[in-house]
Amino acid sequence: MSVRQPMPVQPADERAHNFKEVALGYTQEQAVAEAERCIECKKPQCVKGCPVNIDIPAFIKSMKTSDFDGAIDKIKETNSLPAVCGRVCPQETQCEMYCILGKKEGPVAIGRLERFCADYERGKGVKAPHRATSTGKHIAVVGSGPAGLAAASDLAKAGHEVTMFEALHSAGGVLIYGIPEFRLPKDIVAEEVDYIVQLGVELKSGYVIGKIKTIDEMKNEFDAIFLGTGAGLPNFMGIDGENLNGVYSANEFLTRVNLMKAYHFPQYDTPIKKGKNVIVVGGGNVAMDAARCALRLGADEVSIVYRRSDEELPARREEIDHAKEEGIVFRLLTNPVKILGDENLMVTGAECVKMELGEPDESGRRRPRVIEGSEHVVDADIVIMAIGTSPNPLVFEGAAGLNKSKWGTIIVDEAGMTSIDGVCAGGDVVTGAATVISAMGAGKLAAHTINEYLL
DSSP, X not given: OOOOOOOOBOOHHHHTTOOSOSBOOXXXXXXXXXXXXXXXXXXXXXXXGOTTOXXXXXXXXXXXXXXXXXXXXXXXXTOSOHXXXXXXXXXXXXXXXXXXXXXXXXXXXXXXXXXXXXXXXXXXXXXXXXXXXXXXXXXXXXXXXXXXXXXXXXHHHTTOEEEEEOSSSSSOTHHHHTSOTTTSOHHHHHHHHHHHHHTTOEEEOSOOXXXXXXXXXXXXXXXXXXXXXXXXXXXXXXXXXXXXXXXXXXXXXXXXXXXXXXXXXXXXXXOOOOOSEEEEEOOSHHHHHHHHHHHHTTOSEEEEEESSOGGGOOSOHHHHHHHHHHTOEEEESEEEEEEEEOTTSBEEEEEEEEEEEEEEOTTSSEEEEEOTTOOEEEEOSEEEEOSOEEOOGGGGTTOTTOOBOTTSOBOOOTTSBOSSTTEEEOSHHHHSSOOHHHHHHHHHHHHHHHHHHHO
16 A cells, blocks of 8 residues: 655744744655655546546646646646645635545645745746736736636636736735735735736735725726635624624734734734643634634634534634644633623633524534533633624625625625626625635636627
């Protein structure tokens, strides 16, 4: 049996106190050894698990002979963000889930190999992409997150003139403001964005669609529009005490830490309250990111408070394991019912109840229910709510006829077209909070639809 190559990582006791990347990447020898595990199936299934349809068998075959240039060229035929995807995509539930080796020996580490190829190219210098002959068509891409970047890339490669609008001062969306430096270094995001700009995409940052310009106004200026504005409006529980000083949404907390570099204060003028006892409510990847950031900022104890059990945690298992190794406390089958404060309206803790799992709900997960008499207090001076997000309704101002769901997400057809002719949408603004790679897949689908619409 062939052994899956482990990913080298920083020791837990070191990385818990710095923002350097946790996973260190394969060496060339490790990458080739891992690629050689691929048995070159006659009917490979891995590609169907990739939302952007990378020719996985072909790029891995190139790696077996150390043809890393050929491998990255093959990846970039369908994916313009390989350094990002190789780091943050949940390959274990996508491409790797279909690898036949997974039944006995562990699947080929497809994501880690993609990361290696991207980093290899970055080390040599990324080749400037070829610009297609212009079609004379002008497309607006609203949002520069994963969906917007994928759509802009494919539309530019098709020869269209693309203008990408970003509300914040840096492009990248959730890649830049949401995912911490220790999982996805910001210089990598900047380089991936720069590659797409080199395709001929014009980037306008600090540009809030819905205020500076509306969708209806843009319809008169552009031949088609793609909306990839994500889901940046944080959800709260609606419990007492959520307005106390020391309660953050995960969005605000991570934006201050990641995009605004609050962990470098006073070098960067974006202070953040650094708690000693921090509670993070939620169990997804965002909750893990927030908890691990709080630990690195100097907290004595950081707790994940989640109302279901370890088995139901929605975060990637790798991120859960890393958090546990770093000393994050997991208070499972626990739910806050009130946030407590002092006379100065500063957070002092959270009143919580213990939960037990009952029958499955509509999602298929067992429904949590309160255990009577289980009330208890968890001390805290910071509480971070990481219980999901919704689309920001601001972008919809001045978008007459745009159909939305009861959750505020945009309704699209199977091709990604909205109820407004010539306007497509994709990513979290359609699905609600999901994965980077699924958003990219939606962006690529919309780009294909816009091509057909225009040509």
